[in-house]
Amino acid sequence: MASIAVYSVKGGVGKTTFAVNLAWCAATISRRRTLLWDLDPANGSGFLLGVDPKKKRTAESVFAADRTPSKLIRKTEFANLHLLPADESIRTLDRQFGRIGKKKRLAKLTDGLRKDYDRIVFDCPPVLNEVSTQVMRASDLVIVPLPPSPLSTRAFEQVVEEVRGSGKSHPPILPVLSMLDMRRTLHKQARAANPTWPVVPLASAIEQCAVLHQPVGAFAPRSPGARAFAQLWTAIERKLALKKR
Template sequence: MAVIGVFSAKGGVGKTTLAVELAWRSAVGSGHRTLLWDLDAQGGCSYLLRLEEPTGSRAASAFYKTSNLRDLIVDTRFAGLSLLPSDQSLRNLVLTFSRIGSPYRLAQQTKFLAANYDRVIMDCPPGLNATSEQIIAAADLLLVPLSPTCLKAGTLDKIRSELIRHHRRHPPILPVLSMLDIRRRLHRETLAALEPRWPVVPMNSLVEQMAVRRAPLGSFASWSEPSRAMERLFNAIEVKIAELESRQ
């Protein structure tokens, strides 16, 4: 099993969109038994997958009792793709992890899921805090979407510094240039300066249609360039995972 964290230090960079799309491609395109774990209290994954928001506030309880995890998982309308939805109890997730004390609680829970899933993709809340430390300890790979503006602001450098400061051993980072609009000079300059070339997800109305249709991009516009960009990103992730597994 591989655990992929879709993580950003700030919101508004397409994090949830990427998490849902990649989970769909993992399950439907590659046949992996895939769990999308929504750790963001906003509940965007449920919305994009056209699922009702959970009633009650039980999501945080699973961090105290691991056996509760399987009771919270729901099937989606896509074969092989399950969702562990968020709810309002995750608004205090930082406090929850502080109370638990162990920095490896999330890592222990993902191992508990290994018998049932080939891929666990986590839609992570933004920010560098106790929750991000749990994610870093649990993930095999961190996917970090960055808009050209975030990149210019040094967001990736801040994340790398945080990893080095608090984690001697941390998962590899796969940065993604997201929301790229080549009509903008700053975006073109940012793209040209990248070496080596990162995966790129363009700003496009079809990507925005995911929120309107409440469906993964590949399920309604597989022919499009944004969908092909998502496929290239997914393939880059799979190559990275294969490299990591070959070292074990």
């Protein structure tokens, strides 16, 4: 089992769209048993997949000392893809981690899901606190979406610092240029400066994910956006394979 975090300290970079589409690629293209774990209180992943959290169970209860995630996990309409949705309760998750005093609580919960899932994808909140630190300790790879802009570059530097600060065996980082539009000068410059980074283009089909409540590969499999996520997923699987060697 491998866990992948989609993370940025900056909002509006396409983080949730990445998480949903990569989880779908894991489940559909690689046919791996996949859990998409939404750690963002906005429950964006649940919205994009048309799955609401259960009313009677709060997402933060997963992290209590005597609880497991299994009762909150929901099936999606896609084979091999399950969702652990978020809700407003995890706005206080940082404080909850402080109360229980366990620095690897998320990593322990993730390890406990090993028998049920081959891949876990974390949709992370854009924060720098104990939640992000726990995510880094629980992850085998960190994906960082970066729209071409000076603010994104600064955000990436903060992510690198956060990941490296999580411990000696910190996970590798894979930066991805997101919402790339080669008609724009700044975007061309960003691509020229980082020619080896994977790219996900600015594409109308990707924007339709939020309208149709589906990953782009499910409704527009031949679109540039779907092909970009499939290629990115292939790069991720290769990086995970190299990490295991």
